[in-house]
Amino acid sequence: MDKRRNHSKKVILLRKNLTITVGAILMALAVNLIFEPMGLVTGGLAGLAIVVKEVTNFLWEGGIPIWLFTVLSNVPLFLIAIRLLGIKTMFNVLLGTAVYVLTMMVVPIYNFKFEDLLLASLVGGAISGVGLGMVFSASASTGGTDLLATIIHAYNRHISTPIILTFIDGAIILLGAFVFGLENALYAIIAVFVSAKVSDGIVEGLKFAKMAYIISDEYEKIAEAIMTGLDRGVTGLSSTGMYSNKDRKMLFCVVSKKEIVKITEIAKSIDPKSFIIVNDVREVMGEGFIEYRQ
Known part of the structure; x- marks a missing residue:
């Protein structure tokens, strides 16, 4: 009986980790193959990394890589979060972030040259949404602004995490509007909307x-x-x-x-x-x- 129970727990854990892995890979592909080449700043740490890469061309040939900025930004956030939440709670987030960063580092940025920004935002939002939904369904995340919002909420309990996250992502999208133009920012908002709807459908659809x-x-x-x-x-x-x-x-x-x-x-x-x-x-x-x- 105990052997069967242990085997069942291992299968559940394996399935959970596989879900996080596939989800994080899809999110990274959306960034490298659609959002970054098209200049769509969709909020989050990835969106900020796209802006930083664009404005650091004069310091670094091609700009600071998105994966590198993501790593450097996440390190202090993880150290603070581990201190607040504990290493055990952070394991799923660490796994999701590691796969996310490694995929962005390994997969080369490629521009599919979408002639229609609307199509690019819809496709990118859908791919990102599927990945995000899979990661969230396994009670994980890929760090970034989600983690930052959680940390801020720990010190400011009167402000909810979703509200904090909305302000952070809104500020990043606004920054993207200054760098890539208002048109790109509006299409980025469409991508964010599609991603949220798809991820919600995956998470809630499992239990509807x-x-x-x-x-x-x-x-x-x-x-x-x-x-x-x-x-x-x-x-x-x-x-x-x-x-x-x-x-x-x-x-x-x-x-x-x-x-x-x-x-x-x-x-x-x-x-x-x-x-x-x-x-x-x-x-x-x-x-x-x-x-x-x-």
């Missing part, structure tokens, strides 16, 4: 479900049909109709997106007058869905 409330006098029959037909748990909540002043059970059930249609069919077939409320559920953990693992 539907929640149904069913009000009916035939609640016992409906609950039994759901439990036997779909093998889903149902909870009966005590409720009172304020118009009729009648006590009854209101059924509460969380199911997958595909099963919500069957829930409605079951309820309506038993009681055509049943009242059904369906809501989106962003995250579900527990039996029948995603199990929580530390």
